[in-house]
Amino acid sequence: MRYNKVRKTKKKLGLFLVSLAIIILVTLVGVTLFIKDDIQSISGVNKKGSEVTENTANNVPVKALADWKLILVNTENPIPEDYTLETRPLPNGLTFDTRAYDNLIAMLNDGKNEGLTFVVCSAYRTIELQTSLFKAQVAKQQHKGLSDKEAYNVAKTIVALPGTSEHNVGLAVDIVALDYQRLDDGYADTPEAIWLKQNSDKYGFILRYPANKEKTTKIMYEPWHFRYVGTDHALEMNRLNLCLEEYIEYLRDAALAV
Ligand SMILES: [Zn+2]
Structure with a gap:
């Protein structure tokens, strides 16, 4: 047990x-x-x-x-041969890139509502039109007594070589005032030019060839030439005080730094 x-x-x-x-x-x-x-x-x-x-x-x-909106077009960066675009006619018959059309119209209408009278004197240009404008400018300079080479070099600071103008991609527009249609520095003092300079970025446009960036853009000051880059980029470029060439460099540096 x-x-x-x-x-x-x-x-x-x-x-x-x-x-x-x-x-x-x-x-x-x-x-x-x-x-x-x-x-x-x-x-x-x-x-x-x-x-x-x-x-x-x-x-x-x-x-x-x-981003298509940031396409860089200048003497060193001609338009790619396969570049295609769709344009839409403005009320005056000139045409503009369809994708940026509404922004341009909104900008012009808002300015008009404030009593301004804009005239769009140039928008999309075909390569053929650019060629004839360039040739006319060379002839004008030759007429002033410049040699062929000098005339060519001066002309290309006034009218972009065919294929190197933003007008050829349909994203640039020249806007003047009804009572001031001369393309010279005096236009900068008109209420239209002042309003555009102050407000265009809200619509996605930049003053593409500012007076203080001539060395970089290699284009003389053009207070009438506005380029569509989209609202975000336009506001950022103005905030940083960068022209398109500088802004693209800035983005490249930022891309490499990451
Ligand atoms: Zn222009």
């Missing part, structure tokens, strides 16, 4: 210890897995979070550089 009792007690103790060991083991494994899982999920969130931040930062300047 006694032997049996001892055996039973030992057996119970054994079962208890085994159960305890299993419980401890299961608990330990569970806690370990839970902690591990928790660490993984935390690091997963962090990893994901930083990846998202990096991607966003990466993409902002890169995306901007690929």
Whole structure:
């Protein structure tokens, strides 16, 4: 009897210890897995979070550089041969890039509502028209007594070479006043030019060839020439006081710095 009792007690103790060991083991494994899982999920969130931040930062300047609105057209950057565009006629018959059309009309209408009288004297130009304008300018300079080479060099600071004018991509517009239609510096003092300079960025336009950027743009001051770049870029460029060439450099640097 006694032997049996001892055996039973030992057996119970054994079962208890085994159960305890299993419980401890299961608990330990569970806690370990839970902690591990928790660490993984935390690091997963962090990893994901930083990846998202990096991607966003990466993409902002890169995306901007690929934006059609920022196409850089100048002597060094002629229009790509495969460039295509759709234009829409303005009330006076000239045409403008369809994608920027509404912004141009809104700007002109808002100015008109403030008593200004704008005249759009140039918008989209075909390469053929640009060629004839350029040739006419060369002839004008030759007539002033300049040699062929001199006339050519002066002409290209006044009229862009065919294929290197923003007018050829339909995103540039020359706007003067009804009572001041001469394309000279005097236009800058008209209420129309002053209003456009102050407000055009809200409609996505920039004064493309400012007086203080002639060295960079290589185009003389043109208070009448406005270029569509989109509202975000226009506001940012004016805030930073950068012309388009400088703004693109700024974006390239930003893209490389990320
Ligand atoms: Zn122009």
